[in-house]
Amino acid sequence: MSFFRLLLLPAALAVVLLVLAATEYAVARPSRRTTDVAYVPASDPDFDPARHVLDVYAPRQAAAAPRPVVIFIHGGSWNSGSKNLYSFIGRRLAKQGVVAVIINYRLAPTVQVPAMADDCARAAGWVVQHIADYGGDPNRLFVMGHSAGGGLAALLATDNRLFSRRGLARNPVRGAILDDPAGLDMYDYLQKMQYPGDEQYLVPFGREPAVWKDVSPMYHVGAGSPPFLLFVGGETYPSISSSSEKFRQRLRALGREPKFTVLPGKKHIPMVLQLYWQHNIIYRELLKLVGAPVAG
Template sequence: MRSYFAVFFLGLLALEACSFRSIVIHPDIPYMEEGFLDELPEKQLTVYAPKKVKSEPYPVLLFIHGGSWRSGNKEKYIPLGRRFARKGYVTVIIDYPLSPTYKVHSMGKASAKAVDWTHRHIGDFGGDPNNLFVSGHSAGGHLAALISVRDEYFDSIGVASNPIRGAVLIDPAGLDMFTYLVEANNAPGTSHNRTFTDSPEVWRDASPMYHLHDAMPPMMIMVGGRTEPSILHGADRFMEAHAPYTPQPGFYLQKRKKHIPMIVQFLYTPSKTYRRVREFVETNRSHEL
């Protein structure tokens, strides 16, 4: 698994050497101070913005990295931020607290805090706060879905209204973590229980599938046909639960893709996945200034 990521990131860095001219990068901006909510650490984000100034602000894409909720960082996704910025998005890539020191609800609160910071400040970077979309791969896809459907995370940080306009989920893990952990029957304190605790109540509470509602933002979901079985099964259950709310959601099964190639495909700039993201954003964005 690590070798796949190493090849991916080295390849992206090599191909991105010429991308600085058309974008502006604002690195390591603190969005959450040490001791926030008496429990969370300081965390930072990086903003990637198109250099060209337009009369109409750019849509915003906030990306949450994967890593099984226990690893990863925003620096590994520098090429992704550059590429989306070159495609016409003000792109925000965040760090968030990781397991085992922090549990899933702390990660949700931090992700919501990053969205709130972005909503309040992204206009300074040419982005449109009224068109803020969240995205994530793997565990990051889970957190993006979770804060999209559960306004409680915004309530917990004192934000009255969820500003998320839509969610782009890339091979998301944990959409139904409750069923996965029940079937896994892990020994207490092992595996994903370090993130989701040993409590079935928390497993269900942190599973986006059980919090769908009429007012939730629209979602675009991309899943690899050869990805991890738990992701495939969770996506199937999620889509079945989602159907009463959106009979024809933006769901794309990429039959030949495994889990890591689902994010590696963004290495290829002409990839049709960029077109799908653009179509999703254009369909769901607000044109009010």
């Protein structure tokens, strides 16, 4: 893969996602949506009212016990994207008995990836404190992401420092669902610089190899890492395929073999668009991981 080609995708992806968002409400109503909840205090000097917000999708039907929670992190080459394009994921998860949280985070060039990861960790910290108010179980918190969001989700699951820096005694992430993830090993990718336009990624990642390594989940995986579901498109970019396989092998060596699924014929964008349909394989495996009943 040339990540540079991903820079051409967000506009086209946004158009498709807007169409899906315009129709999803009619077919997925069994949820309560709470929008634009700030997960960073407005008094914080770094507070961004457009990016430090999240939406919560909770099932309308009452449950005997708190429900599992999934935080979804959008992609967009680390410089674009919005939670507002992914309401269909929130509603599909809520329809299947999961409390879903779709988050925004700051983007390049305003900030670089370390700050993005910190934003995502702060959003997860908000969820731990407040999700019980929405029927969710803070002790069953999972992260999910596509493309750049998949890399950030993997980083949350593997880098405990993101939470200890924010005062959490332990990493609250109990598992991760990675959908065609980008950025699993940017240390390797940016050292090679083998594709035209790769210098574009020095904007979100900076020019320090130590930083590239520090924000690459590949180097934070450990024996205590939580379970992973890893889905890769059979026709995705070669770099995503190869880094995902390398990540799989790293987990395997540590005795943490992930559920690894290659979806034949799928390109990068269809890997997230398929989440519009409730019964696709990603949701089926996700429900098993989080302990929600599989919908019929």
